[in-house]
Amino acid sequence: MGVGAREFHPSLLTTLQAKFLQFVYQNFYPYLTRRLRKDDVLFLNYGYEEDPPMAVPLSADDERDRYFIQLYHRTATQVDLAGKSVLEVGCGHGGGASYLARTLRPASYTGLDLNATGIAFCQKRHHISGLEFVKGDAEDLPFPDHSFDAVINIESSHLYHDFPRFLDEVARVLRPGGHFLYADFRFSDTVAGWEKQLTEAAMTMLAHRNINDDVMRGMEKNSQWWVRVIDRLVPAFLRKWLLVRGYVLIWKVFQDMRPGGSTDYRMYCFVKA
Secondary structure (H helix, E strand, O other), rough: OOOOOHHHHHHHHHHHHHOOOOOHHHHHHHHHHHHHHHHHOOOOOOOOOOOOOOOOOOHHHHOOOOHHHHHHHHHHOOOOOOEEEEEEOOOOOOOOHHHHHHOOOOOEEEEEEEHHHHHHHHHHHHOOOOOEEEEEEEEEEOOOOOOOEEEEEEEOOHOOOHHHHHHHHHHHHHHEEEEEEEEEEEHHHHHHHHHHHHHHHOOOEEEEEOOHHHHHHHHHHHHHHHHHHHHHHHOHHHHHHHHHHHHHHHHHEEEHHOOOOOOEEEEEEEEOO
């Protein structure tokens, strides 16, 4: 029997959203990893560039990923991570974890992701002293209380089913005085709820700012990269039709970050008392 408008309760919507996110985690992200690992795609964030340009010194190998790296660099360097124990939740293909572990000199760096295929890729691709990758759920972190000095989360939490639970888990695994370094976006109709959840978290907000303009600059710099990735993801028999639509989708994301658009991208720094 179909579901009419009067029968569509919020609880059903929540269930459908949970099932969709479960599908994304279990099917789309592993597919993404399988399609992109041969091309050594290490980052999937939109990118970041400031005005004037950041000009972060990078090795020749890192230079190709400059605008992805700069989002990690600016988010993570809100505090000094040297000698610290760091957890990244939602590490993707591990490019950010590798960069931060090599350049910011943490004592240890753990990258966690729910995508088992992605974790296997990271374990094979990134071999750095003190860096490890584990499969795990952002809403049920597989670590004891007070395990880390810092938790990093970049462009990942918008997909979590229970964001407040994730925040509770971050606070639980942080040591007193530890920091939560965070960057992500929300659509305008959910920003008020997002702000409320962040305010109610068991951590104190030290800094926050809107970074729409910086992300848009990064997307402009990465425009040809996105075209290549979309081309790589789309099966050959669908490429002519879907490549154009995929590019339009990325262009829509860019447009939605303009003033008055539907997307609000922010960077935060929290501390646990």
